[in-house]
Amino acid sequence: xxxxxxxxxxxxxxxxxxxxxxxxxxxxxxxxxxxxxxxxxxxxxxxxxxxxxxxxxxxxxxxxxxxxxxxxxxxxxxxxxxxxxxxxxxxxxxxxxxxxxxxxxxxxxxxxxxxxxxxxxxxxxxxxxxxxxxxxxxxxxxxxxxxxxxxxxxxxxxxxxxxxxxxxxxxxxxxxxxxxxxxxxxxxxxxxxxxxxxxxxxxxxxxxxxxxxxxxxxxxxxxxxxxxxxxxxxxxxxxxxxxxxxxxxxxxxxxxxxxxxxxxxxxxxxxxxxxxxxxxxxxxxxxxxxxxxxxxxxxxxxxxxxxxxxxxxxxxxxxxxxxxxxxxxxxxxxxxxxxxxxxxxxxxxxxxxxxxxxxxxxx
Amino acid sequence: xxxxxxxxxxxxxxxxxxxxxxxxxxxxxxxxxxxxxxxxxxxxxxxxxxxxxxxxxxxxxxxxxxxxxxxxxxxxxxxxxxxxxxxxxxxxxxxxxxxxxxxxxxxxxxxxxxxxxxxxxxxxxxxxxxxxxxxxxxxxxxxxxxxxxxxxxxxxxxxxxxxxxxxxxxxxxxxxxxxxxxxxxxxxxxxxxxxxxxxxxxxxxxxxxxxxxxxxxxxxxxxxxxxxxxxxxxxxxxxxxxxxxxxxxxxxxxxxxxxxxxxxxxxxxxxxxxxxxxxxxxxxxxxxxxxxxxxxxxxxxxxxxxxxxxxxxxxxxxxxxxxxxxxxxxxxxxxxxxxxxxxxxxxxxxxxxxxxxxxxxxx
Ligand SMILES: NC(=O)c1ccc[n+]([C@@H]2O[C@H](COP(=O)([O-])OP(=O)(O)OC[C@H]3O[C@@H](n4cnc5c(N)ncnc54)[C@H](O)[C@@H]3O)[C@@H](O)[C@H]2O)c1
Ligand SMILES: NC(=O)c1ccc[n+]([C@@H]2O[C@H](COP(=O)([O-])OP(=O)(O)OC[C@H]3O[C@@H](n4cnc5c(N)ncnc54)[C@H](O)[C@@H]3O)[C@@H](O)[C@H]2O)c1
Numbered sequence: 001x002x003x004x005x006x007x008x009x010x011x012x013x014x015x016x017x018x019x020x021x022x023x024x025x026x027x028x029x030x031x032x033x034x035x036x037x038x039x040x041x042x043x044x045x046x047x048x049x050x051x052x053x054x055x056x057x058x059x060x061x062x063x064x065x066x067x068x069x070x071x072x073x074x075x076x077x078x079x080x081x082x083x084x085x086x087x088x089x090x091x092x093x094x095x096x097x098x099x100x101x102x103x104x105x106x107x108x109x110x111x112x113x114x115x116x117x118x119x120x121x122x123x124x125x126x127x128x129x130x131x132x133x134x135x136x137x138x139x140x141x142x143x144x145x146x147x148x149x150x151x152x153x154x155x156x157x158x159x160x161x162x163x164x165x166x167x168x169x170x171x172x173x174x175x176x177x178x179x180x181x182x183x184x185x186x187x188x189x190x191x192x193x194x195x196x197x198x199x200x201x202x203x204x205x206x207x208x209x210x211x212x213x214x215x216x217x218x219x220x221x222x223x224x225x226x227x228x229x230x231x232x233x234x235x236x237x238x239x240x241x242x243x244x245x246x247x248x249x250x251x252x253x254x255x256x257x258x259x260x261x262x263x264x265x266x267x268x269x270x271x272x273x274x275x276x277x278x279x280x281x282x283x284x285x286x287x288x289x290x291x292x293x294x295x296x297x298x299x300x301x302x303x304x305x306x307x308x309x310x311x312x313x314x315x316x317x318x319x320x321x322x323x324x325x326x327x328x329x330x331x332x333x334x335x336x337x338x339x340x341x342x343x344x345x346x347x348x349x350x351x352x353x354x355x356x357x358x359x360x361x362x363x
Numbered sequence: 364x365x366x367x368x369x370x371x372x373x374x375x376x377x378x379x380x381x382x383x384x385x386x387x388x389x390x391x392x393x394x395x396x397x398x399x400x401x402x403x404x405x406x407x408x409x410x411x412x413x414x415x416x417x418x419x420x421x422x423x424x425x426x427x428x429x430x431x432x433x434x435x436x437x438x439x440x441x442x443x444x445x446x447x448x449x450x451x452x453x454x455x456x457x458x459x460x461x462x463x464x465x466x467x468x469x470x471x472x473x474x475x476x477x478x479x480x481x482x483x484x485x486x487x488x489x490x491x492x493x494x495x496x497x498x499x500x501x502x503x504x505x506x507x508x509x510x511x512x513x514x515x516x517x518x519x520x521x522x523x524x525x526x527x528x529x530x531x532x533x534x535x536x537x538x539x540x541x542x543x544x545x546x547x548x549x550x551x552x553x554x555x556x557x558x559x560x561x562x563x564x565x566x567x568x569x570x571x572x573x574x575x576x577x578x579x580x581x582x583x584x585x586x587x588x589x590x591x592x593x594x595x596x597x598x599x600x601x602x603x604x605x606x607x608x609x610x611x612x613x614x615x616x617x618x619x620x621x622x623x624x625x626x627x628x629x630x631x632x633x634x635x636x637x638x639x640x641x642x643x644x645x646x647x648x649x650x651x652x653x654x655x656x657x658x659x660x661x662x663x664x665x666x667x668x669x670x671x672x673x674x675x676x677x678x679x680x681x682x683x684x685x686x687x688x689x690x691x692x693x694x695x696x697x698x699x700x701x702x703x704x705x706x707x708x709x710x711x712x713x714x715x716x717x718x719x720x721x722x723x724x725x726x
Binding site: 018019021022023026028048049051052053055056057058059060061062063066158161162164165166168169174175176226229230231232233234235236238239240241243244245 | 389419422531537589603606607
């Protein structure tokens with residue numbers, strides 16, 4: 001048996017976690033031979049409910065669970081964790097402006113970033129699921145100067161999976177026979193689901209098989225607004241599919257994507273002309289616990305405009321929270337260089353001058 | 364790749380199914396190499412919500428899903444199914460008497476029994492999760508005269524898992540190191556969680572390690588009323604843990620319990636002096652797609668009294684719905700003998716005169 005790994009989950013009494021935890025515990029994320037210690041984090045008001053969830057986990061008599069601890073603050077909850085799934089976030093309440101929402105979440109993710117920085121395992125992999133995921137991730141990472149920005153991801157895998165699933169249905173093939181789907185940018189309705197590099201069954205181009213009009217006026221807005229469509233039918237927001245996407249993201253990151261392209265919201269290193277220093281969804285492959293941006297995909301004029309639009313939105317979100325971000329210090333950059341030395345398996349041509357933003361490497 | 368199997372799930376838009384479906388689709392029930400076709404059944408009013416659930420399944424881009432169909436009646440929904448997980452049931456509404464509840468569910472499970480009888484695969488394995496599970500299962504099976512009563516089970520695995528999980532916690536061992544826990548009787552507060560044959564780490568007796576007083580006055584009522592305890596803390600009834608138990612039951616039934624004793628609500632063949640013809644939870648082992656009652660466990664006087672009490676309750680439930688049960692015909696018994704010939708791997712000493720109740724065999 002392997003040594004257990006520590007996994008923190010925030011928002012652990014919420015809907016996504018209710019799907020996520022029982023799948024992690026069954027070995028869907030890290031494999032049936034990987035014991036886990038679950039460190040569940042909630043706000044104080046949700047601790048009773050969280051206890052109920054923990055009791056249900058106990059009731060499953062999962063062999064892989066080697067411990068469950070419950071925490072009402074991240075400084076306790078993140079102690080020694082190898083993985084952090086940050087699900088909890090402040091939802092938009094009635095009458096709340098977008099700026100208020102960003103600020104409310106900035107407070108949460110600043111604290112959690114500091115907590116990860118102080119108490120998490122130095123190789124922690126953190127995935128932000130709580131919305132606005134990309135900007136929350138930026139805030140998180142900037143508050144954790146001793147960790148590498150590439151140890152943080154924002155989840156765009158649900159958008160990726162949705163694209164693949166809906167496309168598979170359209171083409172009448174198994175979704176796993178499709179490769180090369182990319183979701184670029186922000187996890188928001190500005191995201192750009194790109195099929196131009198997608199292939200079916202290892203060869204045929206997808207874009208040749210679908211109508212351009214369908215792609216641009218049906219498929220694209222459907223992916224961008226899929227969350228709303230689910231709410232309309234189910235009466236509740238996506239939870240099980242979001243949990244599955246979180247698992248998929250973490251599993252591929254930890255165990256490899258087996259040569260397949262996956263979309264991950266990661267710190268931009270300037271690839272494809274995207275501004276450095278924002279968390280933007282890029283096409284990646286994962287191996288040996290690291291990810292790397294696929295750098296050589298073709299993006300046509302339409303795609304470039306789509307990519308710019310979602311980048312613009314992320315820059316605006318960043319501007320809205322900039323006054324809350326800690327300054328980057330030379331020291332923190334130095335730390336990074338040290339802490340990540342020798343971990344990457346990829347030749348990633350890191351620009352020493354922008355070490356803070358070295359993106360496509362590590363963890 | 365194996366041929367896909369067809370799995371029907373009723374109550375597919377409800378809470379248990381929301382946990383169950385995404386685990387089946389990920390291969391937790393029948394393995395990562397077993398494609399599935401999901402045939403989801405709901406009441407007409409829940410079809411929109413069900414569509415939302417199906418969309419979320421699509422959004423996960425699960426390679427194992429080879430099809431999803433949505434049905435508002437079991438005659439369509441059960442066509443050709445190899446597995447049926449009967450989750451949907453009528454909950455007790457305010458002011459409803461127990462007899463009304465039994466009758467309301469009798470209507471549902473009579474229809475579903477007829478549907479399985481008419482359209483399901485002849486080797487179907489059906490698991491009743493919807494409460495009152497044991498008596499619903501009786502009604503189901505009696506309405507399916509062409510299928511063997513041993514193709515139907517009522518779920519007591521949640522009670523089994525709870526016993527194992529809570530005991531593991533008490534003893535400070537992994538729940539999987541415990542074997543021989545048995546839950547006898549009805550899935551209701553009269554159930555008898557029996558630790559007298561349980562061992563830890565393949566040897567030491569559990570009952571020698573726990574205080575008798577703790578066992579009788581703390582552990583037993585806690586297991587019997589665990590459902591209420593979960594509701595108290597979580598504010599909602601057990602769903603993910605019930606789903607996990609359903610998976611565990613089906614997986615062991617289909618793929619084997621690897622020599623471990625599991626509790627299954629099955630048709631009584633008179634073993635341990637339990638009245639024939641009710642669905643009662645017995646200790647079983649599973650192999651080659653069949654289960655067999657473990658017949659030689661010792662039951663002390665205390666245990667016998669506990670077993671009688673829960674048997675009595677099941678006989679009362681049966682009496683309450685007896686007027687709704689179809690008569691057993693000689694012809695249906697003949698069918699059974701033919702349809703199950705040569706399927707069992709066990710020497711089970713079936714009494715030809717009571718073929719309807721031959722229990723510890725097949726499926
Ligand atoms: N990135 C994606 O693709 C994606 C997809 C779906 C949902 N989401 C987002 O995921 C988040 C969670 O969704 P849900 O359906 O589980 O919501 P939910 O409201 O059911 O659960 C959220 C939980 O987080 C907890 N929480 C709030 N602040 C917290 C804090 N500071 N620390 C710890 N816990 C905290 C709440 O108490 C609640 O239990 C939402 O922000 C949602 O918008 C993201
Ligand atoms: N055996 C056990 O250990 C165990 C454990 C927990 C829950 N349960 C029982 O499982 C059942 C489901 O629980 P839940 O939390 O999912 O409830 P739920 O109310 O969330 O879902 C039940 C679903 O069943 C549907 N339904 C009702 N009648 C139906 C019919 N005739 N055909 C198809 N669908 C129908 C409803 O529309 C609803 O969507 C309940 O009866 C509950 O008491 C059993």
